[in-house]
Amino acid sequence: xxxxxxxxxxxxxxxxxxxxxxxxxxxxxxxxxxxxxxxxxxxxxxxxxxxxxxxxxxxxxxxxxxxxxxxxxxxxxxxxxxxxxxxxxxxxxxxxxxxxxxxxxxxxxxxxxxx
Numbered sequence: 001x002x003x004x005x006x007x008x009x010x011x012x013x014x015x016x017x018x019x020x021x022x023x024x025x026x027x028x029x030x031x032x033x034x035x036x037x038x039x040x041x042x043x044x045x046x047x048x049x050x051x052x053x054x055x056x057x058x059x060x061x062x063x064x065x066x067x068x069x070x071x072x073x074x075x076x077x078x079x080x081x082x083x084x085x086x087x088x089x090x091x092x093x094x095x096x097x098x099x100x101x102x103x104x105x106x107x108x109x110x111x112x113x114x115x
Contacts, residue, residue: 020057023078027060030070034061 024037036042037058046055062068 015057019078023074024058027058027071027074030074031060031062031067033063033067035059036061 020037024035027035035058041059042055042057045059046053060067060071062071
């Protein structure tokens, strides 16, 4: 638990400026809508009716459903480091198993097993 002196400030940002700019550049190439990572837009969307203020990394104004899906994909990749390695591994394993299945099916047909 982090103890902060009264009136002190807690730095909750774990993302460096370079990472934030990399995310902005990647989002601009993938999204047709507006991608705003400037300080003014971020501060406007950081406030609400509560006492807390959490400044976002950036603000995206999507145009359609595809933009929403793209932003969600980038959030998964950027926040949870889920860049699809498991899906790629499953695809490679499936492709590696296909020849074995073909050989087994061919041998079964030759032996007359299973119909």
